Amino acid sequence: MNHMKISSAIGLLLVFLIYVTPMAYATANQVKENGRTIYVAPNGDDKSEGTIDQPLASLIGARDWIRKHKKNNGATGPVTILIRGGEYEMLAPLELNPGDGGSEEAPVVYKAYPNEKPVFSGGKKLSGFKVNELGIWELELHESRYYKWRFDQLYVNGKRATLARTPNEGFMHIGAVKQNDWIKGTGRAVEKAQHVFSFDEENFSHLKGIADEDLENVRLRAYHKWNFTMRYLDKLDKDSAQVYTSGGGMPPWNPIKEGGRIVFENFAAALDEAGEWYLNSKGILYYIPLPGEHPENAEVIAPVLDNLVLVKGDAANGKPVEHVRFEGLSFMHCHYAVPPSGAEPSQAATMINAAVMLEGANHVDFVDCEISKTGQHALWYGKGCHNSTIERSYLHDLGGGGIYLGETRAHEGVNHTSHIKLHNNIIQTGGLEYPTAVGVWVGHSSDNEISHNDIGDFYYTGISVGWVWGYAESNAKRNTIVYNHIHHIGWTLLSDMAAVYTLGKSEGTVISNNIVHHVHAYSYGGWGLYTDEGSTGIVMENNLVYSTKTGGFHQHYGENNTIRNNIFAYAKMYQAQCTRVEEHRSFDFMNNIIVFDKGAVLQGAWEKIDIAMDNNMYWNTGGEKYDFNGKSFAEWQKFGHDQHSRIMNPRFKDPENFNFEFSSKKTIRRIGFKPFDLDASGVYGEEAWKEKAKLPESILAAFDREVKVNMEKE
Incomplete structure (x- = not known):
């Protein structure tokens, strides 16, 4: 080979190395990057x-x-699972362990195929119904007859059917309650006891049709203060009009009392209204159809799986599940079986689990997801969860609550749950099986952000933060609850509840720029913002709270809380309350506007409690009466409070119709009030997403009817 040929060969090699090798390197990198x-x-x-x-x-x-891929190839970059639209029947929950996660550079993403909607169901479709001579659908379930399969929820044509109950509307009322202690135990409540409920003839008439073969299935649901108790029956004495049950002793601070409200469910004689169902002990399922429903084309689904997704990391031993993302997926039809013991009183329904349960999870996110038609809560980040996000997700039609963070017992170190972000979600229509459940619950958990969510249509509380009663140390600190829309809470079912409820020492917690309205309790309570036992170091500012029962704000007892620059409007009984007198500074109440048309301005221990209260504005749109805990404004000022406050029209544009924009800002400058953006709260984004957050007019009207009936009884 001559020199020219050698030079040409070398030249070609250089061209290859310069141009081809970088391209190959780039392609290899792209494969690694794209996964x-x-x-x-x-x-x-x-x-x-x-x-x-x-x-x-x-x-x-x-x-x-x-x-299998990891075992054979090792970690080779991110993995995306694209899921085509359609229905998927889950035969077991998706369980993720530490090895199933990814890394920041190589996450694992379970994602809907573009513009398609995959729906994962934990239920079983039922077919083959026959129509009996009464027009009731019947189906023999061999799994129930021979293998004792039972379920406590049923869905017909996409709607939650009603388990047969009596009365169909309202409640029976208890004539008397007797507790026979069996095991005292060491706690304030008796460990084990028998309870005997007596009824008058009119109330007991609802139970006379219970057949002996149905007795083992019958349950009672008793509603008392902020709780409810569910029990199976031990005995039904028709001669004495008495019902016998057993379980934990009644808590002395919240017992079931004479006159208490109660319903009975799950027996054939109660099956008497369209939309109700019952599964008897012989495995026969009965359903009374709604108008227009036909068995040949109806979709009937019984939930089977207790959970749909289980993320099981081990934070304490350095083995979390990390960097997993769920996007665009729908999960539904998740069962929660009522235990044989029923359900003992449990504030916030913390005794039940969730459709999606996580433990030891870091950067495990849910975006654009949907969870619905559950027997329990939607989603729960338990111990050892951090730096995760639920965003733009739709949680609705829930047997329990929406999203729960932390646990009922405190954990330290890596097992302490923190830094979870709940942002721009719709969390609505919950507590359908367990009414004490809440929209968002933060137990022993800190540094979480709850922002721009729409939370509505719950029976107990919208957002609950903290899980220590009193001044013992709490690690539920620095939680941020901002720009949420919280509404239609209570439904006159339970008492001692609020849209935003706090407990314990919560230094650094901020509750601001929320819009809260339509909160109504059965008896006492029904507040917008409620600092309960031991609430400490909380700032509540720039909130609009209106149309509550007993006040926009109430503090039971706490220390060094700040309530400033809020608008509290149109509570039906009292505009603001406080209860316990303590030796330390309880709270500061500054630069707030209170507008009302009935009831007292202040109610409670206002003259005795240690507070700083000034530069507030009060305005009665219904007349000239101002009741400051039984005193006139001038008499109230003699206690040293509100020295620079004003009785003055704040110049809202149309407050009677809940338009709280200012027609003029000149007046409010006199108290140093700083206007905040009333349009910034709640969900945001596409119009369809914002429209989805609006409750149907039928629900709004039903809520108003319940409130009207309740107030007529006061």
Whole structure:
């Protein structure tokens, strides 16, 4: 080979090295950066390759594909599971362990295929109903007859059916309650006891039709103060009009009393109204159809799985599940079985679990997801969860609550749950099986952000923060509750509740720029903002609170809380309350506007409590009466409070119709009030998303009717 040929060869090699090698390197990097994409489809097969033409069939199949891929290839970059639209019947929950996660550079993403909606159901479709001579649908379930399969929820044509109950509307009322102590125990409440409920003839008439073969299924639901108790019956004595149950002794601070409200459910004689169902002990399912429903084309689903997603990391031993993202997925039809012991009183329904349960999870996110038709809570970040986000997700039609953070017992170190962000979600229509559940519950958990959510249509509380009663140390600190829309809470069912409820030492917690309205309790309570036992170091500012029962604000007892620059409007009984007198500074109440048309301005221990209260504005749109805890404004000022406050029209544009924009800001400058943006709260984004957050007019009207009836009894 001559020199020219050698030079040419070298030149060509250099060109290859300069141009081709970088391209190959870039392609390799791109593969590593983009990772692997696998596909899941309703017509797939979990034994397939997971390609778009040969998709897998389930989330579990996708998880197992990733496990096998990691075993054979090691961690080779991010993995995206693209899931085609359609319905998926889950035969088991998706369970993720530490090895199923990813990393910041290589996350694992379970994601809906573009513009498609995959729906994962934990239920079983039922078919083959016959119509009996009464027009009632009947179906013999062999699994129930021979294997004792039972379920406590049922869904017909996309709606939660009503378990047969009596009375159909309202309540029976207890004539007398007797407790026979069996095991005293060491706590304030008796450990084990028998309870005997007596009824007058009119109330007991609802129970006379209970057949002996149905007795083992019958349950009672008794509502008392902020709680409810569910029990199976031990004995029904029709001669004496008495019902016998057993369980934990009644808590002395919240017992079931004479005159208490109660319903009975789950027996054949109560099956008497369209939309009700009952499964008897012989495995026969009965359903009374709603108008227009026909068995040949109805979709009837009984929930089977207790959970749909389980994330099980081990934070304490450095083995969390990390960097997993769920996007665009819907989960529904998740069962919660009533235990044989029923349900003992439990504030915030913390005794039940969730459709999606997480423990030891870091950066495990849910975006654009939906969870609905559950027997329990929607989603729970338990111990050892951090730095995770639920965003733009729709949680609704829930047997329990929406999102729960932390646990009922405190954990230290990495097992302490913190830094969870709940942002721009719709959390609505919950507590349908367990009415004490709440929209968002923060137990022993800190540094969380709850922002721009729409939380509505719950029976107890919208957002609950803290889980220590009194001044013992609490690690529920620095939580931020901002720009939320919280509304239609209470429904006159329970008492001692609020839209935003706090407990314990919560230094650094901020509750601001929320819009709160339509909060109504059965008896006492029904507040907008409620600092309960030991609430400490909380700032509540720039909130609009209107149309509550007993006040925009109430403090039971606490220390060094700040209530400033809020608008409290149109509570029906009192505008603001406080209760316990303590030796320390309880709270500062500054630069607030209170506007009303009835009831007292202040009620409680205002003259005795240690507070700083000034530069507030009060205005009665219904007349000239101003009741400051039984005193005139001038008499109230003699206690040293409100020295620079004003009785003055704040110049809202149309407060009677809940328009609290200012027609003029000149007046409010006199108290140093700083206007805040009333349009900034709640969900945001596309119009369809904002429209979805609006409760149907039928629900709004029903709430108003319940409030009217309740107030007529006061």
